[in-house]
Amino acid sequence: MSANEDQADVERVLTGDVSAFEGIVRRWQGPLINLAYRFCHDRGRAEEMAQEAFLRSYRALGQWRKDAAFSTWLFALATNLYRSELRRIPARNASVSLDDVAEPADARDSDGGLEERDRDSAVRRAVDALPEKYREALILFYFHEMDVTTAARTLGLPEGTFKARLFRGRDVLRGKLPQLLAVPRLKEA
Amino acid sequence: MRCLIGRSMGRSTGNDEMDRILSREDEILPSSGFAVYVMDAVRREAAAPPPIPFPWKRALPGLVAGGFAMALVLVAGVVTILRMARASTAPQLSLPLSLPSALTPIFELQRNLGSAAGWTLLALLVSFVSVKLSMRLASGRP
Numbered sequence: 001m002s003a004n005e006d007q008a009d010v011e012r013v014l015t016g017d018v019s020a021f022e023g024i025v026r027r028w029q030g031p032l033i034n035l036a037y038r039f040c041h042d043r044g045r046a047e048e049m050a051q052e053a054f055l056r057s058y059r060a061l062g063q064w065r066k067d068a069a070f071s072t073w074l075f076a077l078a079t080n081l082y083r084s085e086l087r088r089i090p091a092r093n094a095s096v097s098l099d100d101v102a103e104p105a106d107a108r109d110s111d112g113g114l115e116e117r118d119r120d121s122a123v124r125r126a127v128d129a130l131p132e133k134y135r136e137a138l139i140l141f142y143f144h145e146m147d148v149t150t151a152a153r154t155l156g157l158p159e160g161t162f163k164a165r166l167f168r169g170r171d172v173l174r175g176k177l178p179q180l181l182a183v184p185r186l187k188e189a
Numbered sequence: 190m191r192c193l194i195g196r197s198m199g200r201s202t203g204n205d206e207m208d209r210i211l212s213r214e215d216e217i218l219p220s221s222g223f224a225v226y227v228m229d230a231v232r233r234e235a236a237a238p239p240p241i242p243f244p245w246k247r248a249l250p251g252l253v254a255g256g257f258a259m260a261l262v263l264v265a266g267v268v269t270i271l272r273m274a275r276a277s278t279a280p281q282l283s284l285p286l287s288l289p290s291a292l293t294p295i296f297e298l299q300r301n302l303g304s305a306a307g308w309t310l311l312a313l314l315v316s317f318v319s320v321k322l323s324m325r326l327a328s329g330r331p
Contacts, residue, residue: 051226
């Protein structure tokens with residue numbers, strides 16, 4: 001994905017060539033839908049939210065100041081939209097309380113290893129049940145492939161605040177799922 | 190980069206496990222017509238006429254008149270309250286404050302109809318004029 005292509009397309013759109021926006025949509029449709037999906041876990045709703053994000057970015061294209069990458073600006077706009085949409089109509093899984101999330105009763109298979117599917121599912125349910133600010137930090141951190149700077153910018157937070165939320169969110173997860181996210185060294189001791 | 194940040198943010202290999210699980214989030218592909226659908230919406234948006242600007246030129250006289258009337262009513266109200274307060278402490282003084290000449294008709298009306306009825310009528314009149322003015326502006330009639 002090229003920043004130059006984004007910039008060229010934005011400039012064409014701003015001079016009145018609406019069709020140039022299609023390049024932006026094609027380049028960023030996957031990431032924007034997937035980001036929405038991580039917030040709501042509903043494919044249909046993810047596409048609706050991503051469509052609205054593209055429309056809003058089209059309207060606000062002139063406000064991109066080029067001091068940050070176009071993608072950062074686009075993700076920040078989309079993230080704000082997704083957050084407000086989910087506050088308005090919460091995701092179906094949002095009603096799960098952290099107390100209701102439990103580790104699988106028998107998390108280990110016959111070889112002593114963890115059942116991968118159960119474990120992944122339990123961790124994701126626990127992430128969904130986290131308080132909003134920790135959940136957002138975790139979603140953005142992993143969405144941006146653990147790039148703290150980009151994730152913090154997307155949320156419009158200072159890096160320190162973002163790291164604190166991320167740390168706290170992970171701490172809560174570890175506390176909730178001690179067996180699944182166990183520290184091997186403790187067992188060896 | 191991924192591992193470095195993951196380790197620097199965490200305290201143990203417990204975080205590595207978390208990183209591994211959460212990084213493996215399922216990827217979904219956009220529906221085949223998604224881009225076309227978005228571009229249709231964008232083109233509709235582009236073709237829509239720009240929002241009608243607020244008609245300041247037409248509204249300004251009404252706003253000024255409304256503001257003046259509001260100020261007049263406020264001043265009259267304050268003067269009345271002061272007059273009533275003075276009257277209750279010193280009944281022999283009927284008009285302790287000299288009123289601006291512009292307010293004289295308002296107080297004449299008040300005297301004739303009684304204070305409550307006068308103010309009610311005035312409020313109704315101001316409301317009626319505001320509603321009529323708003324409707325006229327909204328319908329775009331000159």
